[in-house]
Amino acid sequence: MHEASMTIQLIEYIVSEASKRNAKAVSEVYIEIGELTHLNPEQISFLYYSLTRNNSLLKNSKLHIKTIEGIAECTNCNYRGKIPKIEDLFLLVTFKCPKCGSKLKIIRGNEFIVKRIKMII
């Protein structure tokens, strides 16, 4: 839903990191998107290439996206693992512990991270 503003933030961040190092161009960018965010990798990718098409630093860069699986921990017992699904359907998840029924807390899968930037200097 908010892919546009997140992609703009991402691009501004990459440009500032590249400018700080006097890079001639950015060649590759590696990002990670948690599956429990409402960020669609397909849309991020589309926006990235659309918005960098005319950018002198980023126009030939390649964006690599890795999806991070959601992991939760029980607030009561020692369960730690995948987010259980109510039914075997996409995103139909529950935050109820499969072992004891208490509430689960997300410990991974809600991030949008820039991991690595390769640039030509």
Place this chain on the structure above:
Amino acid sequence: MPVKDVVKMDEDEILDIELQEDFLKRNRELANNVRALLDKHGVRAIDVMGSIGSGKTCLIERLCALLKGKYRIGMIGGDVATSIDTERVAKYGVDVVQINTGAECHLDANLVLKALSKMDLKKLDLIFIENVGNLICPADYPLGAHDRIVVISVTEGPYSVIKHPLIFKEASICVINKIDLADAMNVDPNKLAEDAVKINPDIKVVLTSCKENIGINKLALELGL
């Protein structure tokens, strides 16, 4: 013997940098700042999330009418455009600040910090933050409020809970509004309540009709107000 090959460095050297910049974490950090600012002034904030037209504003109006003798209340209203909702709440003698997000589909902690800077926190006990009508994006953006409520209504049909699990995970209270229309809509509010608990076993569900002023006392009680 002359050297046959000389390995030369490329003219353009590649610089490969490792980072760990999390853009969503930035919001979570700002949310911690919001919470610290509120706690410093002893102000409690309640983030009212929910779908478009589910009755968030009406709910806040009812709570203001019920609680205004007991607490000094403020309200921050978030909408893409207009100040219609905050003007409605202002009629209850509440200190209001409007946030127009322009294009954004949710409030974020940065916008809330800006709104709080326009309020005299020393003169407030309780702030309602009405989020942009949306069951999706606000889940990704905690605001630093002490409670998050999610409001839905029976007029949105029978599946609005299970289609949006993350926001029900985020909220501590789920309000199911417009129960006076449940029969006409052929939607069972108790089934929506069951779905919410299925997703989040800790969530408390309150059935309301804000229009008829039903369930508002129960909600105030659940909020400990």
